[in-house]
Structure formats: structure tokens, C-alpha cells
Amino acid sequence: MRFDYAPAPESRSVVSLRDSYGLFTGGEFVAGSSVFKTISPASEEVLAEVTHAGPEDVDRAVAAARHAYERTWSVMPGKERGKYLFRIARLIQERAREIAVLETLDNGKPIRESRDVDIPLAAAHFFYHAGWADKLSYAGFGPSPRPLGVAGQVIPWNFPLLMLAWKIAPALACGNTVVLKPAETTPLTALLFAEICQQADLPPGVVNVITGDGATGHALVAHPGIDKVAFTGSTEVGKEIARMCAVSGQRVTLELGGKAANIVFDDAPIDQAVEGIVNGIFFNQGHVCCAGSRLLVQESIADELMESLRRRMSRLRLGDPLDKNTDIGAVNSRAQLDKIRIFAESGVADGAERWSPACPLPDRGFWFPPTVFTGVSQAHRIAQEEIFGPVLSVLTFRTPDEAVAKANNTPYGLSAGVWTDKGSLILSVAQRLRAGVVWANTFNRFDPASPFGGYKESGYGREGGRHGLEAYLDVLGPSDVLGGQ
Amino acid sequence: MNAPAAGRPGHAARPGSSRPGPSPAGSRVVPDESTRHTDGMNEVAASDASLRRFLHGLPGVDEAGATARAGMLATRSVKTDAKRQAIDLAISMIDLTTLEGQDTPGKVRALCAKARHPGFGAPPVAAVCVYPDLAGVAAQQLRGTPVKVASVATSFPSGRAALDVKLADVKSAVAAGADEVDMVIDRGAFLSGRYRAVYEEIAAVRIACGGAHLKVILETGELGPLDNVRRASWLAMLAGADFIKTSTGKVSPAATLPVTLVMLEAVRDWREATGRRIGVKAAGGIRTAKDAIRYIVLVHETAGEDWLDARYFRLGASSLLNDLLMQRDRMETGRYSGPDYVTVD
Numbered sequence: 001m002r003f004d005y006a007p008a009p010e011s012r013s014v015v016s017l018r019d020s021y022g023l024f025t026g027g028e029f030v031a032g033s034s035v036f037k038t039i040s041p042a043s044e045e046v047l048a049e050v051t052h053a054g055p056e057d058v059d060r061a062v063a064a065a066r067h068a069y070e071r072t073w074s075v076m077p078g079k080e081r082g083k084y085l086f087r088i089a090r091l092i093q094e095r096a097r098e099i100a101v102l103e104t105l106d107n108g109k110p111i112r113e114s115r116d117v118d119i120p121l122a123a124a125h126f127f128y129h130a131g132w133a134d135k136l137s138y139a140g141f142g143p144s145p146r147p148l149g150v151a152g153q154v155i156p157w158n159f160p161l162l163m164l165a166w167k168i169a170p171a172l173a174c175g176n177t178v179v180l181k182p183a184e185t186t187p188l189t190a191l192l193f194a195e196i197c198q199q200a201d202l203p204p205g206v207v208n209v210i211t212g213d214g215a216t217g218h219a220l221v222a223h224p225g226i227d228k229v230a231f232t233g234s235t236e237v238g239k240e241i242a243r244m245c246a247v248s249g250q251r252v253t254l255e256l257g258g259k260a261a262n263i264v265f266d267d268a269p270i271d272q273a274v275e276g277i278v279n280g281i282f283f284n285q286g287h288v289c290c291a292g293s294r295l296l297v298q299e300s301i302a303d304e305l306m307e308s309l310r311r312r313m314s315r316l317r318l319g320d321p322l323d324k325n326t327d328i329g330a331v332n333s334r335a336q337l338d339k340i341r342i343f344a345e346s347g348v349a350d351g352a353e354r355w356s357p358a359c360p361l362p363d364r365g366f367w368f369p370p371t372v373f374t375g376v377s378q379a380h381r382i383a384q385e386e387i388f389g390p391v392l393s394v395l396t397f398r399t400p401d402e403a404v405a406k407a408n409n410t411p412y413g414l415s416a417g418v419w420t421d422k423g424s425l426i427l428s429v430a431q432r433l434r435a436g437v438v439w440a441n442t443f444n445r446f447d448p449a450s451p452f453g454g455y456k457e458s459g460y461g462r463e464g465g466r467h468g469l470e471a472y473l474d475v476l477g478p479s480d481v482l483g484g485q
Numbered sequence: 486m487n488a489p490a491a492g493r494p495g496h497a498a499r500p501g502s503s504r505p506g507p508s509p510a511g512s513r514v515v516p517d518e519s520t521r522h523t524d525g526m527n528e529v530a531a532s533d534a535s536l537r538r539f540l541h542g543l544p545g546v547d548e549a550g551a552t553a554r555a556g557m558l559a560t561r562s563v564k565t566d567a568k569r570q571a572i573d574l575a576i577s578m579i580d581l582t583t584l585e586g587q588d589t590p591g592k593v594r595a596l597c598a599k600a601r602h603p604g605f606g607a608p609p610v611a612a613v614c615v616y617p618d619l620a621g622v623a624a625q626q627l628r629g630t631p632v633k634v635a636s637v638a639t640s641f642p643s644g645r646a647a648l649d650v651k652l653a654d655v656k657s658a659v660a661a662g663a664d665e666v667d668m669v670i671d672r673g674a675f676l677s678g679r680y681r682a683v684y685e686e687i688a689a690v691r692i693a694c695g696g697a698h699l700k701v702i703l704e705t706g707e708l709g710p711l712d713n714v715r716r717a718s719w720l721a722m723l724a725g726a727d728f729i730k731t732s733t734g735k736v737s738p739a740a741t742l743p744v745t746l747v748m749l750e751a752v753r754d755w756r757e758a759t760g761r762r763i764g765v766k767a768a769g770g771i772r773t774a775k776d777a778i779r780y781i782v783l784v785h786e787t788a789g790e791d792w793l794d795a796r797y798f799r800l801g802a803s804s805l806l807n808d809l810l811m812q813r814d815r816m817e818t819g820r821y822s823g824p825d826y827v828t829v830d
Contacts, residue, residue: 001574001790001793001794002790003567003570003571003574003781003785003790003793004567005561005562005563005564005567006563006564006565006566006567006568007564008562008563008564112560116560267544267545268544268545269544269545269546269547269550270544271544271546271550271551271554271750272546272547272550272551272554275550275553275554276550315786324560324561324562325561325562421545421547441547441549441550442549442550
């Protein structure tokens with residue numbers, strides 16, 4: 001019997017968008033020199049005007065953060081800092097629906113994901129780090145680890161609020177103050193977060209949010225008043241930041257690109273592996289640094305697995321991101337869409353076979369159908385470079401050694417997946433994979449207690465867990481610890 | 486499915502694979518809906534050892550993954566027209582059930598009346614499900630209607646009796662007019678690895694059913710991990726089931742979404758392999774319209790639209806019907822009525 005879900009759009013009325021937003025510095029919204037517009041990628045409608053922060057605006061934000069660091073935040077007992085973080089976490093939960101709708105509007109991701117993944121995880125990061133605030137002496141970094149100072153943080157557009165949480169929660173828990181620059185195309189939830197900071201009575205200047213493009217980010221990272229730089233984004237920009245920080249001596253952590261291998265062995269639980277492959281590459285339209293963009297499947301089950309995967313992909317629902325039944329939303333920007341198209345064309349030109357399910361695309365907005373390439377070899381561009389879109393490259397292997405060799409044969413090393421019912425194989429393969437995160441019989445699972453970060457060109461430093469605290473603490477050497485200061 | 490499956494014993498044994506196996510090499514078994522039995526897979530059932538090799542060679546089920554998939558599908562939002570359609574579909578798939586020691590002819594007559602005319606303009610349900618001694622009463626009440634008579638049998642719910650007693654149970658139900666027989670498998674034999682015994686019993690019941698449809702209850706609440714649910718599903722299909730059914734309703738947990746997901750995957754894969762479509766019945770613990778709609782969604786996104794049909798998917802339930810009727814009424818009138826506006830049976 002023919003059956004389909006009726007449209008089930010989440011209401012936009014929970015969000016009250018302002019026409020224009022200032023910069024959040026020193027605890028209030030202030031005007032800047034110029035403005036730009038942020039649009040909804042699903043409809044290309046203009047959502048709001050946002051301020052572009054110039055060098056003098058960056059100066060002001062850094063000065064506010066410095067002031068708050070010295071006068072308030074670094075001298076406040078951890079127990080008190082923790083209270084603010086708990087309060088922020090609860091406010092995120094209370095306003096979860098509003099934040100989720102705004103995230104979906106500004107980013108294009110399905111409401112199911114912003115509602116069930118992004119926002120709950122963002123709240124979880126604040127809860128988790130709130131708990132650390134008064135226990136830092138027990139984190140393994142000496143008896144009384146000190147904060148670093150003012151952190152300059154630049155985050156990407158793929159998980160706007162979640163990346164904000166990954167950056168701000170540990171920084172604040174450790175006693176640092178922050179100046180955060182959200183991505184140019186997705187500034188709105190960071191500005192809503194600024195409102196939440198006001199609502200939580202967070203002391204002025206502890207969190208500052210400045211909006212703008214790459215030039216703003218550059219001015220922030222290059223600012224001499226910044227003690228610590230944290231960046232999540234492309235490897236290209238990450239390298240530039242690493243060069244700048246090498247000169248200035250600032251502490252830096254980088255979370256960059258990836259080209260993760262999702263390795264499926266012939267004894268894998270097939271139906272769950274197919275779910276994991278789909279979740280690995282089509283979650284958030286593939287705009288995930290740790291996306292499982294290379295499927296390495298054991299040759300003996302390749303055809304069977306591909307048949308299951310195509311059947312499953314045919315059920316993916318692409319369309320209005322606010323519809324609660326949408327699985328695949330809009331690509332975040334025209335620029336990103338163009339990039340994905342060029343990669344897909346290169347795949348065809350290199351001789352790989354391209355397939356997408358029958359999938360009508362909306363007329364307005366930026367859309368790319370879920371796509372899989374078979375017959376891909378390591379030499380193809382689509383097997384080597386990060387596409388950052390819903391495009392899966394399928395390669396085959398014959399033995400575990402070959403799988404590991406192919407998985408590691410990339411300049412990146414952020415994540416990997418292993419699918420098999422054999423526990424010993426999971427352990428031996430995971431041990432040999434050069435990736436910061438290895439998922440076994442699952443993919444794209446995140447938890448604030450679990451450190452996340454990469455090898456090689458995927459960056460350095462870890463976020464989350466006890467390990468993630470190190471990036472925001474003036475960690476003592478072993479002799480200092482023994483000296484007991 | 487008909488892929489070269491070298492190096493994978495499970496796939497070697499899997500029907501439709503091009504490896505040496507029980508089915509014709511390299512080709513799918515010709516689809517034939519009338520074929521009752523094992524579709525050329527008799528060798529698989531030759532012994533406990535061969536059955537074990539086959540069933541344990543099936544791809545595993547990862548519990549966490551299957552549970553997560555079922556949980557995600559439970560968040561699907563079914564509104565307005567889709568909800569209206571789902572409610573009527575769910576009503577038409579109900580096996581309206583009474584399986585109590587206190588059942589009487591009067592109770593069964595009342596249930597049959599409700600099955601034919603649930604009220605509120607709703608379609609009739611699929612079947613009325615009773616104990617064998619009351620199958621005759623139900624058959625009399627439902628003669629000439631589209632509503633089928635289903636009878637449990639084989640020493641329901643425990644299944645602990647000698648085979649000839651179970652077969653007599655089945656025959657009496659069929660003789661009394663049952664269109665469908667809901668048998669229980671021997672869980673003890675299954676759990677102790679005597680797959681051949683389970684297979685033979687199902688096959689014997691299949692013969693005793695004659696023209697009646699056979700639903701095989703796996704009682705998944707007693708089988709343990711989902712791997713066993715998949716194996717029991719394949720075992721029942723190999724032995725000739727028309728339907729595989731989750732539970733008796735007498736054991737907790739009864740039907741769950743992850744269990745039903747695995748069974749739907751099994752019938753989907755079985756059709757890929759043999760061309761034959763086998764039904765699934767989720768029974769026990771499904772009480773609200775919301776629950777029922779979640780099962781419809783699960784069927785829709787797992788086995789597909791071909792299973793959204795009372796011939797291939799059933800919900801075994803008793804109180805569910807009233808909640809569906811109240812929801813249906815609310816869709817029509819815009820307000821909730823209340824339990825006093827639907828009949829108790």
C-alpha cells in the first residue's frame with residue numbers, strides 16, 4: 001500500500017529573530033563598523049543582518065576578555081565558575097527547541113539532528129565541564145593548574161552551537177575567558193548563546209562573540225592579547241594559523257579535516273553496518289570533519305553490501321530541514337555546493353561510477369543528493385581529498401592488512417570505523433589505525449567525556465574528556481609537580 | 486544478495502548466493518507465491534549440524550545498532566492525512582485477541598461483533614484470535630465476513646506437550662473453522678541447539694494446518710539476543726511459516742520495535758532470496774495508537790510498502806483497537822471523546 005508521511009514542519013514561531021545583531025563584547029551587544037546578511041541555505045531567504053567585526057572591534061572584545069579574566073574569572077573559585085556553567089547548561093536545555101529551530105534555519109541541517117544531537121550534546125558539554133570546574137586539581141595536571149588567559153576561538157559552520165560548546169565550556173571551566181568568532185554563514189546561534197550568557201548573569205567579558213568573515217578570524221588569531229588559539233575548520237586555514245602561532249608563541253589547538261575510512265569486514269552485522277555507513281557519510285549532509293567518507297568493504301561482500309546500501313539510500317528523505325521527517329537537509333552555502341559539485345565531477349572524470357537514488361531537489365536553496373561512487377581507487381581525488389558533502393567513495397580490500405594500509409594512506413587521521421562481529425579483529429585493527437577516534441560497530445557517536453582530535457593533518461590537541469582540559473590549562477612540567485610549589 | 490560471497494560461510498549457505506549452497510547456483514529461486522515449503526533449501530534442514538551452520542552463518546545483529554535504528558524510526562512524525570491513513574491501516578491489521586482462562590462463547594461473540602464493526606466508520610479488523618475450543622464460536626460469528634478466524638494452538642503459550650498432542654490441537658482448531666493457526670515454537674529445543682526438532686515440528690504443524698495459514702510464534706522474550714531472533718525467523722521460514730510472530734503476549738517483554746525490526750529484515754531478505762513474501766505479526770504490549778503507528782513506520786522503512794497490507798503485517802492486540810478508534814474520532818471531530826464512548830468489547 002502506498003504510504004507517505006504528510007509534511008510535519010517544526011514551527012518557526014518559537015524563534016524571535018531580530019532584524020540585526022551587534023557584537024557581544026563586555027556583556028552587551030554593541031554596534032560595529034559594517035554589516036552583512038546571513039541567509040537560510042534551504043530557501044536563500046535573508047534571516048538577519050549581522051555585524052562584521054573589524055580590527056578595532058576585535059581589540060575591544062579582547063580587552064573586555066582580558067579585563068574579565070584578570071578582575072573576575074581567573075580569581076573566582078572553581079566552585080563558583082561551575083555554578084555559572086551549570087546555569088548555562090540548564091538554559092540551553094530550557095531553550096532547546098528555540099535553539100534547534102534557529103540552528104536549522106541558519107545552517108540547513110535537519111531539525112531531527114539539531115533537536116536530537118547538536119543541542120542536547122551542547123548542553124551535555126556544559127554540564128560535563130561544569131563538573132570539572134572545582135576538581136581541576138584532580139585532573140592529573142598538578143595540584144593547582146592555572147588557566148592560560150584569554151582564548152581566541154574560531155569555529156566552523158557545520159555544528160555551530162555544538163562547536164561553540166566544545167570550545168567555550170572547557171575554556172570557562174578552566175578559568176579562561178574567551179573571544180569566539182562563529183562562522184560567517186552560521187552566526188545566529190552563537191548570538192543566541194550570548195543572550196543566554198546575559199540570562200545566566202555571567203560576568204561581563206567572560207564570553208565575547210564577534211561575527212565576521214575570515215578577515216575577522218585572522219585579526220582575532222593574530223591579536224597579541226590572545227594567549228591561546230583554538231580553531232576548528234579546514235586544514236588549509238589551520239596550517240596558516242599554526243604558522244602564525246609558531247611565530248607569536250601562542251598556545252594552539254587545531255581540529256581540522258578528515259577522510260575517515262569506515263571498514264566493513266565480511267562478518268559484520270550487515271544491516272547495522274549499512275546504518276552506520278549512512279550515518280557516517282549522510283549525517284549533517286556529510287558536513288562532518290570525521291565523516292566516514294571512504295567506505296572500505298571486504299571484496300567478498302561488496303556487491304551484497306552495496307545492494308543493501310542502495311536500498312537504504314533510496315529511503316533517505318531529502319527536503320525542508322524544518323520537517324521532522326527530513327533525513328538530509330540543505331548544503332550550507334553556495335560556495336560549499338560548488339565545491340562538492342566539482343569533486344563529484346572529478347570522480348566521474350577519474351572513472352568511478354556515480355549513483356544517487358531518485359531524489360527530486362527543491363528549486364530554491366542549495367542541495368546535493370546523497371551520492372555514492374563505486375570503483376574508486378586510492379589514486380582518485382575523491383578518495384584522497386576531503387569533500388565535506390554527502391558523497392561516499394567505496395573501495396574494496398581483501399585482508400585486514402590491506403584495509404589498515406588503505407585506511408592509513410591519507411594525510412588525515414581524525415576518525416575511523418571498524419565493523420565486524422569478531423572482537424579480536426576490532427582490537428587488532430583499531431590499534432593499527434592512525435586516527436584519533438576509532439568507532440567499533442558504530443559511527444559518529446560523541447560524548448563530552450570522550451576526547452576527540454586528530455593525527456597528522458587532522459590537527460593536534462584533544463577536545464573533551466580529561467585530555468581536553470589540558471588545552472586550556474597552563475600545564476606544569478613533571479619537575480614542577482614534584483616540587484609541589 | 487546474489488553476490489559472490491567467497492570466504493563467508495553464512496553467505497555460502499544463504500539462498501540465492503552464487504556459492505555452492507542449497508539453492509541453484511548463481512540464480513534466484515523462481516518466485517512462486519504458491520510454493521509452500523522450503524524453496525529448494527531442504528539440504529539446509531538435513532540435520533542439526535547443517536541447520537546450525539546455516540543459521541549461525543547468517544550476518545549477526547548488533548543490538549546497540551538495531552535498537553538505535555528502531556529508536557530513530559520511532560521519532561518519525563506522522564500527522565494529518567498520513568496519520569488518518571495509518572490509523573485505518575492499523576485497525577485493518579489487528580488480530581483482535583482474547584486469550585484468557587475466563588473466555589466464554591459470550592465474550593467471543595462480543596469480540597466478533599466488534600471485529601466486524603469497530604464503530605466510528607472504521608474498517609473491520611483482520612482477524613479474531615482465540616483459543617482452539619472457541620474457534621468454532623468465532624467461525625460461526627464471522628462466516629461471510631472478511632474477518633478471519635485465528636486460533637492459537639500447539640499447547641499455547643508454553644508449547645510444552647508431545648508432538649501428537651500439539652498436532653491434535655492444531656487439527657481441532659482447523660476443523661472448528663480456523664483460517665489461521667498461531668503456533669508456538671519449542672523454545673527449549675531452540676535454545677539447546679536442537680534446530681532440527683524445531684524445524685520438524687513446524688513442518689508437521691504446517692501439514693496439519695492444511696489450507697489454513699500458519700503463523701509461527703517465536704516468543705522472542707524467551708530467546709535472548711537479537712541474533713537468536715534472526716535465526717529463529719529464518720528457521721521458521723525454512724520450515725514453511727506463512728507468518729512469523731513475535732510473542733504469545735504471555736511473556737514479558739512481548740513485541741518490541743528492535744525485535745520487530747530484525748524480523749522485518751528477515752522477511753525482506755527471504756523475499757530477496759526466494760521471491761516469497763512472508764508476513765510478520767507483532768503481538769503483545771502494543772496498546773496505544775502511537776505505538777501502532779510506530780510499527781507502521783517500522784514496516785514502511787524496513788520491509789517496504791509491499792508489507793503494508795493485512796495479508797503481510799498484523800498487530801496482535803486487544804485494548805489497542807479502542808485507542809485507535811478514539812484517535813480516529815479525534816481526527817474527524819477535532820476533540821477527544823473518552824473511554825465511555827467506545828465499547829469495552
